[in-house]
Amino acid sequence: MVESIVSTGVAIGCIYALIGITYNVMFSASRVFSFTAGTLGMLGGVLGSLFIARMGMPLAAGFPLVLAAGALFGIITEIVAVRPVLKSLDQHLYVLSTLALALIIQQFTAIEWGTEARPFPRLFDIPRGGFDQQFWLPMLACAAVIVGLELLYRHTLIGRAFLAISEDNYAARALGLPERRLRMTSYALAGVIGALAGFAGGEMLLAFFGNAPMLTFYGFVPVALGGMGNNRGAVVAGLLLGLFQQAANFLVGGIFASVAVFTVFILVLLARPEGLVGTALQRRV
């Protein structure tokens, strides 16, 4: 039982964490919570299955194509659902615009791909059993993203530019940073991470249009618990969420597992509204 809780719990936790990071990367660049994050995860699974299983592409071609499609969808999100509402952030219109785009993509996928779950291909020809690739692939993807983002943000000029616009958008613009282009690049990066989450978790979640709302919902929990814009917090909270959810599946089971997860979620937010890892924002008066 413990082995199953850990392997499945950590794997699904890594997928939640990656979706949480997707939310954060978009939030950092625009102060917008784009509810297309789960849709990106769903597209990663569906497109992976389409390119590799149905069209017969090799992994070396299908995988980069999935990431490119994720980047493209990220850019479309920025242009269609985020940029038009940036001037009225205080009215929170982005909730409507990003949810609308997510629903459009989800319904389009349902019509074109079908409403039944379809198989996701085995990425590596390794016999099943034990610590299977369906568990370690999401973990590997999560570790790669954490390391990659650290290197990007700490050791590259463009990464520092991302941090600058997330810290103070107006000051960064005043210093001559191309804010719009950086925002679009951030959304493309978020698209890649979201699609990677769905692709790495495809064997576990299958290629299913209904994964979009599930990932949008559960992927937001690490953001709320870990602190908005805090990637390390999202990873810690995502892993805790996955482990707790899987333990609840074993201990209480059925629909009560979801009840247990969200009861704990609400209790944590009541005790620490800034999240487990986040810090309370100082409001300028």
Next chain:
Amino acid sequence: MPMTRRQALASAGAAAIAGALAKPAIAAKEPILVGYLPALTGPSSSTGVGINRGIQLAVQEINAAGGIDGRHIELITRDTQSDPTKAVNGAAELTRGQKVSVVFGPVNSGESLAVVPLLARTKTPQIHPCWVDTLTDPQKYPMCFRNAPTNQQIGGAANRYVVEVLKRKKVAVISDTTGYGTASVNAYAPMLKAKGAEVVYQGNVDAANPDLKPELLRMQSAGAEAIMPWSVNAGFLSRIINTRGDMGWDVPIVGQTTLGSGQTKALLEKPEYWAKVYPNNFRPVCYASGGKLSDRTGAFLNRLKAAKIDMGDTLLWWIALGYDSPRMIAEAMKTVGTEPEQIVGYLNKLKGFPGVYGDISFAPDQHNGYPDDEVVMVEANSLKDGAFNLAPGYSA
């Protein structure tokens, strides 16, 4: 080549247009308008696409044979898109705008729940194949008839198979959290207990849950001797089958027809995991021992093949059900005419209409026409040409 939903919709439209344009001498009289509310697109359209193939073939055959007293049947099709609101709009247009003589459909229960009361108010005869028990009621809906089994018949057949044929007394009943799933578990668990079985596990699980091992371990530790899943979600059902296989647990899985669908098969980790999986099906469209279909069904299958109707992506019972429905309507109209009261009067006395899908009978106080003993269980891994072998324990 498999027919896509779009092609199915196009073929339905083309058939309707062809019916309207090609007016041979025999059809100099006005055609008889039959309303048809299939779900040809949208989330629940796989049933509708299968049924549509049978409907189109039957209407072609009826019209080619001279129609009804020289009048052609013209199907007025409104795709419900698997959406109850669109089904209601379509039904309203068919009855008030097109003034059809009779309506077949909708073919999904969710849409029928919305449409049946509307058609009752407009006093339009209706035949539908939906399983939800409340969708027929001779008092409330005197013009509505069901030419398919009810949920009670479906659950009853599965329960009988588990308790009486497989002799399993400790049963685990599981569903997803949809309305269909929870209603099925709530209805079938007491029926099992009434048959003397012990329900050692009863649960509703989110269909998106990627790991069902905790639930199956709970069933195993409770001593379950059979698993009965009630869901139309192929992903959910395949996870139950895969988890049973990974656990090496030799226990039969008995339940919903989707257990035997091609979508479920595609999601199995190993083909051998489909052994000892017994979904619902219907005796007249199953292979008896020796792998033979009945003469009536065999002849129908040959006609389907001659008409180049694809069966690779659908089930024979869906096509057969679609084929029987316009034939039953045509038979009623040939006998008593096209007036609503006359059609209902005919159906109220119908005895053993010889359908490919099953022999249908109605009575004034019984509008559920499908016989109990033709609802059976089959071997999922025997799927061929859309039909299955009867499960072990059934006589031919």
